[in-house]
Amino acid sequence: MTKHVFVTGTDTEVGKTRISVGLIKVLQQQGLRVAAMKPVASGCEWRDGQLQNEDALALSQQADIKLPYLQVNPYAFEPAIAPHLAAEQIGQTISLNIIETQFAAMQLQADAIVVEGAGGWLVPLNDQQTIADLAKALQLPVVLVVAIKLGCINHALLTVQAIADSGLKLVGWVANDFLDDSQSTAIIQSLKQRIAAPCLGIVPKLAEDEDVSVYLNL
Numbered sequence: 001m002t003k004h005v006f007v008t009g010t011d012t013e014v015g016k017t018r019i020s021v022g023l024i025k026v027l028q029q030q031g032l033r034v035a036a037m038k039p040v041a042s043g044c045e046w047r048d049g050q051l052q053n054e055d056a057l058a059l060s061q062q063a064d065i066k067l068p069y070l071q072v073n074p075y076a077f078e079p080a081i082a083p084h085l086a087a088e089q090i091g092q093t094i095s096l097n098i099i100e101t102q103f104a105a106m107q108l109q110a111d112a113i114v115v116e117g118a119g120g121w122l123v124p125l126n127d128q129q130t131i132a133d134l135a136k137a138l139q140l141p142v143v144l145v146v147a148i149k150l151g152c153i154n155h156a157l158l159t160v161q162a163i164a165d166s167g168l169k170l171v172g173w174v175a176n177d178f179l180d181d182s183q184s185t186a187i188i189q190s191l192k193q194r195i196a197a198p199c200l201g202i203v204p205k206l207a208e209d210e211d212v213s214v215y216l217n218l
Contacts, residue, residue: 006140017055022212023111035110036063043080051076161212172200
């Protein structure tokens with residue numbers, strides 16, 4: 001049985017990559033061979049003669065199935081700005097067809113694929129399409145990473161509604177606790193009361209090298 005998921009967040013810099021790496025590990029612990037994909041990434045650096053993204057590399061490092069970098073991250077842009085703007089600067093257009101082709105090739109090798117989006121759910125990819133359209137093109141169930149901080153309830157509930165409007169299934173959400181104080185419990189409880197999908201984990205503030213997977217369930 002395949003267990004592919006699309007990981008999105010309430011915003012940028014909410015811990016999507018760290019949670020995605022943790023989810024890969026959880027799937028591996030279930031005996032699955034896991035591949036990873038970060039289809040679109042901004043803020044990349046030149047390494048080995050090509051633009052590479054730190055998040056995409058972290059996903060690749062954890063995955064069982066080692067793939068060429070360009071298959072994991074078909075669209076890599078140097079400026080740390082919205083992907084459609086970064087693409088425009090170099091006269092490129094992000095094509096969902098290219099991403100779908102790379103994903104289909106991964107499916108032949110993997111029991112599970114963790115695909116991480118860029119920014120939030122409605123970040124534009126080109127003039128017509130967004131991250132939501134990418135998830136729809138791949139027909140993947142969604143995991144939402146919620147950064148627990150001031151304003152997150154509104155961001156989370158709007159994103160949950162947008163995912164429902166897209167016709168995709170929200171299989172669960174992860175509370176990534178940025179506050180780690182007495183407010184956190186109340187905020188997380190408020191979200192649990194309002195989001196029908198299960199909470200897949202509550203991740204406290206951790207050191208950079210700490211294992212997130214112990215807090216997750218998928």
